[in-house]
Amino acid sequence: MAPRHKRASLQALIDDALAETPPGRVVWVALSGGLDSSLLLTLAAQACRRHPRPLYALHVHHGLQRAADGFERHCRRLASRLGVPLFIERVAVERDAGLGLEGAAREARYAAFARRVASGETLWLAQHRDDQAETFLLAALRGSGVRGLAGMPAEREWRGRRLVRPLLACSRSELEAAAARLGLSWIDDPSNTDESLDRNFLRGSVLPLLQSRWPQAATALAGSARLAGEAEQLLEELAAGDLAALGDDPGCLDVSALLRLSVPRRRSLLRHVCHRLGVPTPPAGRLETLLEQLEARSDAQVRVSWSGAEARIWRGQLYLLLPWDSLLPEWTLEWDGRAPLVSPWGEIGVGLAPVEGHPVRLTLKARQGGERLCLAGRGSRDLKRLLQEAQVPPWARERVAVVWHEQHPVAALLLPEGRWLAVAAGWASAVREE
Numbered sequence: 235m236a237p238r239h240k241r242a243s244l245q246a247l248i249d250d251a252l253a254e255t256p257p258g259r260v261v262w263v264a265l266s267g268g269l270d271s272s273l274l275l276t277l278a279a280q281a282c283r284r285h286p287r288p289l290y291a292l293h294v295h296h297g298l299q300r301a302a303d304g305f306e307r308h309c310r311r312l313a314s315r316l317g318v319p320l321f322i323e324r325v326a327v328e329r330d331a332g333l334g335l336e337g338a339a340r341e342a343r344y345a346a347f348a349r350r351v352a353s354g355e356t357l358w359l360a361q362h363r364d365d366q367a368e369t370f371l372l373a374a375l376r377g378s379g380v381r382g383l384a385g386m387p388a389e390r391e392w393r394g395r396r397l398v399r400p401l402l403a404c405s406r407s408e409l410e411a412a413a414a415r416l417g418l419s420w421i422d423d424p425s426n427t428d429e430s431l432d433r434n435f436l437r438g439s440v441l442p443l444l445q446s447r448w449p450q451a452a453t454a455l456a457g458s459a460r461l462a463g464e465a466e467q468l469l470e471e472l473a474a475g476d477l478a479a480l481g482d483d484p485g486c487l488d489v490s491a492l493l494r495l496s497v498p499r500r501r502s503l504l505r506h507v508c509h510r511l512g513v514p515t516p517p518a519g520r521l522e523t524l525l526e527q528l529e530a531r532s533d534a535q536v537r538v539s540w541s542g543a544e545a546r547i548w549r550g551q552l553y554l555l556l557p558w559d560s561l562l563p564e565w566t567l568e569w570d571g572r573a574p575l576v577s578p579w580g581e582i583g584v585g586l587a588p589v590e591g592h593p594v595r596l597t598l599k600a601r602q603g604g605e606r607l608c609l610a611g612r613g614s615r616d617l618k619r620l621l622q623e624a625q626v627p628p629w630a631r632e633r634v635a636v637v638w639h640e641q642h643p644v645a646a647l648l649l650p651e652g653r654w655l656a657v658a659a660g661w662a663s664a665v666r667e668e
């Protein structure tokens with residue numbers, strides 16, 4: 235959807251957003267029961283009469299406040315009046331996840347969205363311009379760079395789904411006027427007036443004060459968010475180009491090539507690769523530590539971790555990793571070489587069988603040290619040497635499973651990637667082999 239900066243009727247906005255979804259593809263509306271999403275569902279239902287699409291509403295019941303059942307009742311009434319199938323997802327919000335109650339509720343909500351909305355489908359959210367202005371201010375008050383200041387995109391890919399905010403260009407007062415014209419009812423969330431929460435304080439006290447002096451304040455702040463979004467896109471393009479020049483492998487970057495870039499470009503590239511890999515970006519302090527470590531002696535082994543990810547430097551390469559555990563020394567698994575292999579990190583689609591004859595019983599064990607494999611044309615080889623030859627970094631060697639047939643090691647498999655590192659003579663592996 236091309237971003238709209240000029241005034242357009244609400245109906246035209248919704249029609250445009252709908253036109254982006256091919257006929258037959260499902261559109262979901264995330265319905266909280268508040269004014270904005272009640273209006274969005276109503277307008278979507280009207281638009282779907284003009285341009286038919288399968289339309290569903292999704293309400294997440296957080297169960298956090300007494301009012302929650304009232305939201306659900308309202309959503310049921312509205313959806314049934316509009317003839318839109320409504321799905322209710324009940325979630326348990328993890329209060330102690332260190333995200334604060336609002337953050338934990340958001341996590342639980344998005345997890346519920348991902349459960350219900352299938353890959354390839356579209357989910358509409360009802361945030362509007364004033365929400366965007368608040369998001370911009372919150373980001374500025376945290377000292378964010380352009381990525382944070384860009385606020386919420388009008389649309390984005392999210393885990394294979396499309397997230398769209400068709401009302402992002404509309405002000406709250408436009409939406410209130412439209413809801414009044416349509417005679418809509420909605421439920422006001424009582425927690426929205428609690429100004430101990432930063433967003434509510436901005437909404438209730440700060441923005442009205444700003445607008446009393448600068449009536450266009452919300453429009454201007456949302457406009458700055460849009461410009462920050464464009465700047466961010468340019469930075470992303472630059473980082474993607476830098477990554478391509480470095481070999482296009484986000485998991486492993488050549489440190490000396492990285493050092494030829496300016497410091498801001500290094501920073502931007504590191505954030506970019508974290509995004510590409512789906513690992514959390516390092517907080518500012520950790521990122522600076524990592525940048526300093528890039529200049530450490532090239533033979534030094536470096537490890538910088540942050541919540542949910544870590545970076546290691548080994549032999550002049552920077553690796554960005556999820557903090558995988560090691561295999562426990564006593565770990566063992568029976569396997570027939572054909573069924574999906576259930577590793578401690580999940581199922582892996584690999585296979586192993588004798589070149590001749592029938593599948594046999596195999597046992598996987600954590601590497602103990604001292605294993606030797608008999609390789610075609612090379613004879614008996616120490617697995618440790620083979621791992622060095624395959625350039626398996628030291629931390630990954632803790633995740634090497636050795637496949638045994640009777641008393642003999644016949645293959646070595648890197649988990650959880652499922653990469654074959656060595657396969658003995660007379661055996662054939664399926665999927666990646668090195």
Ligand SMILES: Nc1ncnc2c1ncn2[C@@H]1O[C@H](COP(=O)(O)OP(=O)(O)OP(=O)(O)O)[C@@H](O)[C@H]1O
Nearest residue numbers: 264265266268269270271272292293294359360361
């Ligand atoms: N419990 C929920 N179930 C489904 N969708 C939700 C829920 N809470 C929020 N959303 C979606 O996320 C958007 C932003 O949430 P936010 O909490 O800012 O809005 P709200 O003030 O609760 O609701 P509204 O935007 O409907 O007035 C909502 O517009 C709605 O599309």
